[in-house]
Amino acid sequence: MTWQTAIEAALDGAAALALRGPGEVRAKADGTVVTEADLAVEALLDAALLDAFPGDGLLSEEGRARPGDPWWCLDPIDGTSNFARGGPDWSIALARVQGSDPVWSALRFPARGERWTAQRGGGAWVDGRRLPALPGAGDPAVPLDVAGAGRAGWGAAPVIHLPHTARRLLRLRWPAELRSPRCVTRSLAAVAAGEADAALIGPGWGAWDLLSGLLLLWEVGGGAWTLSGAPLRLGSEFAEPLVVGAPPAAAALALAIEG
DSSP: HHHHHHHHHHHHHHHHHHHHHSSSSEEEESSSEEHHHHHHHHHHHHHHHHHHHHTOOEETTSSEEEEOOSSEEEEEESHHHHTHHHOOOOOOEEEEEETTTEEEEEEEGGGGGGEEEEEETTTTEEETTTOOTTTTTOTTTTTOOOTTOOTTOOSSEEEEEOOOOHHHHHOOOOOOOEEEESSHHHHHHHHHHSSSSSSEETTTTTTTHHHHHHHHHHHHOOOETTSSSSSSSSOOOOOEEEEESSSSHHHHHHHHHHO
């Protein structure tokens, strides 16, 4: 059994555990919620990782942490508010990271029965199907040409994922179908699969929100940029808004937001 197989088996067990329901729900200091299932999933995966990789570090949204490199970045349940009220858009998100770069990641969307994985240089996959390159795919380390961005190649109404608060406040210059799944990893996966053209990730994101889905994007030629067009530099200490997608779509969205 490879380590990937072992970790994916642990993720499948965590998904089955989460599907039993949220259990007790309580508010955290930052105003978000945590469920009994968040903590149970965190404990199950922490034990599996410690058994398979006793020297690796860990950073989990719900507080478990230990030093080490490589390290694992875990969000036991992303989209907790959706999960707590029975919606389908929530995930278990895990990434193995070297330094600040994710090299392997997995997402489970248990309510949808979806299994996503990505490996650096090995592609991005959903339910055994390799995802093709995005239209306009390029080098995610290259700055976006925000000033010269247009809508060339977009449909009449591109699909844009936005945080719920931004959807209420933002006015784009052109028609678009706006969606707010209230789950960062759902937005990242949708862009990687070509189900959405671009997404805005609001301020306040953490590594556990981004790293697993970011590797999906990298493997299909997408990436993440600040609103000014600068490529996201992992390991930096900022959490400002980001636009994600392939360069043409991400640049056009950044231009629309700044305008």
